[in-house]
Structures are given as structure tokens and as C-alpha cells.
Amino acid sequence: MRQNKEISDLKFALFMSLPVIFFLIFVVIYPLAYAFWMSLHKVSMFGGLKFKFIGFSNYLKVVTNEKFWDALFVSIRFTIESTILTLLLGLLIALILSKPFKYKTLIRSMIIIPWSISLYGCGIMWAQIGRGQTGLFTAIYHLFGGDDKVNLIGKNYVIELLALGNAWNLSPLVAFFLLSNISTIPKRLYDLADIDKMSNFEKFWNVTFPPLRFTIFVFTCITIVMSLKLHDFIFTLSQGGPGRVSSTLTYEIYKLSFKNMQLGFGSAMSFYLLFLIVGSTLMLYWLWGRRLEK
């Protein structure tokens, strides 16, 4: 009788991950390599697809391009606002849901709905909410006796509206993870805090918050990445407008690559976005995450 050959844990692990490795090669590594290859070429579409090797001059062209810097700052502003709003909203929802109240289970399951809506749909909805003629803010303003319209899809507040919509979509997920953290806190720790005469804020800071820190760190990273690469929501809400006011780096890359068909230039810019994403998360880990692991 043939005996089954024992294989090591590592080999078994590799074997079991083969499908996903193949999958990643096709959907990540191949496009990434192809994009890098394109970024080294001038790609022209008229009169047949032609690639002309130009080395790194696309990369040089990006950093001397004013649109790149504008888009970079829009991206950073949008990402910082989104991250702060998402985490604050998530924390607030989690804190509210951690308290006992009537119909808690029902409300807890309803809270997840914003997260389950496609960003494409969210964009259309938030466009309706933010627009001057149809918008929620105009209605509220009128309720308090105003007679002007409040248009948030203008040059002043469109990025904040985008960040708010983004946070509305992402925060339920954050809330759920924080809520599961909160539910692991021993109830007796609050009694200990009572005996130590802590105020409500001190209780939050010394009892509720510490076990949430790692989740908050993880979701800060996730929100930063999600916000930096966000496209469909911006596409349906503001299309980068008015003008280029809300045109983030992702949206600018989309316009350059698929509207202006400057595939080489767009690819080069997308690598700057990649550096930004990887760099910001690494920096966050270096400054913050490492301390939490101790």
C-alpha cells in the first residue's frame, strides 16, 4: 500500500495559497508591471497603437505639472477630512450602540446599511443632498428663515461634502469593529473607575478608549487608503468639479489616462499615488502602530 507522503506546514500553506497567488499575479502583478512599462513610454493611439520608449521623462513631467500638485493637495485635504470624520462618526455610533436602549438590535442592523450601498449610488444621493436647488442644506436653511440656496457643490465646500459622504459610507464598518472591541471591556472596570472617582470623560479615556486604539489605528490606515484611491463616488458626485476643485489624484489620473488617452503620463502619475499610499501607511505605522504592538 502506498503511504501518504508527509509534507511540511510551509509547503502545505504554499500549496493551499496557489489559487490566490495565481489570482494576484493576474489582477495585481501583471497590471502593475504593465502600467510601469507604459509609464516608461509615450503611448499614442492615433494611427494605430504605438509605444515609444522615453525612459523616466514621464515621471519628470508629472512633478513639473501644476495639475499634479493641485490634485495632490486636494487628495490630501480630502483624505485627512475623510479619515477624521469617519473615525469620529464610527466612534460615536459605536458608543451609542454600546448603551442599552429599546430596539437596539434592529437599529444596530440598520446602521450597517450605508456601508452596503454602492459608492456609485452614494455619489448620486449625496449630489442630490448637496446641490443648491434640491439639497438638504437649502431646506434646513429655509426652515430657519433663510431664503437663499445653499449649494455645497461649489468651490468652497465640495471637498468637505465629498469627505462627509465618504465618512457616511465608511463609518458603519468602523463602528462595528469598535463596538465589538467595546463589548470585550469588563463591566467591572467601570466600577473600579467609579471607586477611583473618575469623571465620565476620564472613564472614556482610561477604560473605553485604550482597548480601541489598535482598531482605530487599523481603520485610520484603511480609511486613508480607501480615500486616496476613491474614484466612483467622486465620479458620480462632482466629477472633479466645479472646474478641477475636487479633482483628487485618482480622478486626475482617470481623466488623463482615459479621457485624454495619455496612458504613459497617467501611468507615471499613478505610481506617485502608489508611493503616497504606501508611504503614508508606512509612516503611520512607524509613528503610531509600532507603539501599539508593544
Next chain:
Amino acid sequence: MAKIELKNLTKQFGDKFAVKDQNLIVNQGEFLILLGPSGCGKTTTLNCIAGLEIPSSGEIFFNNNDVTNDPPHSRNVAMVFQSALLYPHLNCKQNILMSLKKTNLSDDQKEQRISESASILNIKELMHKKPHQLSGGERQRVATAKAIVRQPDVFLLDEPMAALDAALRQTLRSELVNLQKKLNTTTVFVTHDQVEAMTMGDRIAVMNDGKVEQIGTPIEIYNKPKTKFVAGFVGSPPMNFLNGKITNKDGNYLFEVNSTMDNILLNKDMKDINNYRTLAFRPQHASIVNDNNYDLELKIYGIENLGKELIIICEYNNDKIRIITENPNYKINDLIKIKINKNKILFF
């Protein structure tokens, strides 16, 4: 130091009574144990004393001052919780300091108090560690230091050793009693472990169903249990119970065990003839005999060898009877004859 007095204390959750009409006095400097099974209301009683729970009715007095509605911190109590709860993100010193944060002591005084309590509990070298880096026993010491650093009037402990292993529990038991006697702080200790209760308390209050069934010194509780519940709860191995009735046959008083033909000859005059009663005796108050002068014949169900003695567990009348013997030559399914020491039996 304070005398604690509970007057008609009642705590209701919905329509369920956790504590019902409880009266209890804890004397100054006393180590009182609240003993009972889970759900008997002992922790709720402790929470009311601490001020973590406001009673539904009744009053609580510390040194004759009504503190029923005072918040915990104004009662000057200290509490050690189950599994020695500490703030997980703070190191031991910061944890202990938290107890003093809202006091009017100067930083020097605080520092001095902390180092005093740290040296009493021998934890000076642990001060910069975080709770998760400590062993169960170390955490217990730190939690105790955090409690005593405040120099409380009342020291409350809620099953502080429940999560520790048996050997460690044994060491900590005497340490804690020793510390309590040294500081002479009124202490209320909640436990469901009757060994802890017997070995640590000045007095034990046995609780059942939201009420104190009996309060007394460990010896009183052990030798003169007032109710069947107390008798069955205190003592290890537990007391044996036989249900039956007392009869008078030709001037001899007999105990007829229900649904058997067995009679146990009693050695003194009994009053309530023909009433159904429960006869109770401790395992060490029956002996295995070889002659025909025996009370019951039993079949061995299990044997627990404790080294210096054995606990013989017999099945009798759908119940278990435990006998202590030093003879190791018994086997499961052997038949044995036992004689009960009639001077030690109790009736309920």
C-alpha cells in the same frame, strides 16, 4: 475603620429580587465572609455596600452615618474585583496611583503611600510592568496594593481569587488574612468557595436566595448549621442527608428512611414522632464496621483517595453518601456496613 450596618436592604432587578430584606452588621475591624452559590445576591450586597448599586429600599450605615445614596468614592471604600481587575494600559504604579488621583494628598505623600503599600505587598520590582505581564498572583498583589493605598475604611473583595489555581489560592489566603489583621480594616469578602470562607473569615454569613441564612463564626456554621442549606453548603466533603421519619417502636426511637426497609436506631428521645424529617451527618461521623451492629449497608460507587484518608462514595436510595476512612482496601461495588455516630447527627 468602620462598622457597617445593613437595614432591610432590598435590591430588585425588574421583578426579581437579588437581595431581599437583608439585615447585617459587620463589626469594626472584622473579616466577614459572604458565602453562597452564584446568584444568591452576595455580589449585589457587596455592590450596595460599595455604592456601585443603589438599593431599591433599605439603608446602609457606616459608623451610624447613612451612606445609602452616597457615590462610591465618598464612602472611602476600596474594592478588589474578580480576577484582580486593573487598568490594562497602565503600569502597576500608575494603576495604584489612580486610587489616589482624586485625593488632596501632595505628590510626596502619594509617592510615600505607594511605596508603603508596595513594600507591604512585596511588589516593588513589579511597579513598571503592565498588568498583562504579571502572573495571576502578582496581579492579585498589585490589585490589593491599589486597594489599601487609599487607607480605606472598608475593604471589599469580590471573589478575588476565583480565577487562580489552587496552590496559589492557598498562599494568598493566609497573606490576605495576615494583611487584614495588620491593617485592622473592616473587610467584606465575597466567595462561593466554602474552604476560603472557613479558613479566612472571622465570621461567615451564608446567603441563599437573596437572604442571609445564618451568620456566625466558621466553627458555629460548621457544627451548628441552622438550615439544611447551610449544612449542605459548608464542609468538604459535604454533609450526608437521609430523608425519612421518626417512629417510636416499643420505647425505641427509630429513623425510618423513606422508600427503604432501613431503620436507624436513635439513642435519645425524640419529640416529633411520625413527622418527615431529614437526618444529617458529616462523612467523618460514620464508620465502617464488620459486626452486625450497623445502621446501613451500602454499595461503593466511587473512591477518592486523598492520601492521608479516603472518601468512600456510596450510592444509597438515589442519593450519595460519603464516608471517610483510612483503610485503602476497598473497591468499587464492594458492600460495606456503616455505623453513624448518633451524638453528632442533626435533624432538619
